[in-house]
Amino acid sequence: MKLNAKALAITFGLLWGGAVFLVALCHRFSPDYGVDFLRVVASIYPGYHIAGMKMGIVGTLYAMLDGAVCGFLIAWLYNKLSDKAA
Numbered sequence: 001m002k003l004n005a006k007a008l009a010i011t012f013g014l015l016w017g018g019a020v021f022l023v024a025l026c027h028r029f030s031p032d033y034g035v036d037f038l039r040v041v042a043s044i045y046p047g048y049h050i051a052g053m054k055m056g057i058v059g060t061l062y063a064m065l066d067g068a069v070c071g072f073l074i075a076w077l078y079n080k081l082s083d084k085a086a
Contacts, residue, residue, distance in 0.1 A: 002082070005075035012071025017064030024056030 020041055023034040027050070038050045038059070045062040049055055 002079050003075040005072050005079070008075040009068040009072035012074075013064040013066075013068030016067030016070075017060045020063040021056060021060040024053070024059055028053055028056065 023037050026033045027035065027038060035050070041059055041063070042049050045059060045066075048059045048062055
């Protein structure tokens, strides 16, 4: 069975981007919420820092791209390894 790389890339991108956006949104209304998580995200993505919803959108876009690349690579690697095993 092969994985659809495009579908997995979109799925991972939406899930990871949605998670970052949701935490940034909750942080907007409750400043103590998700601070450590957002610090980790800020340490990974250049140009992103914890400050308002504009930066939350920037972090979301970074996360969507990151998730999509990871999803694509996972599907590609799985397909390559499953072809070798068969």
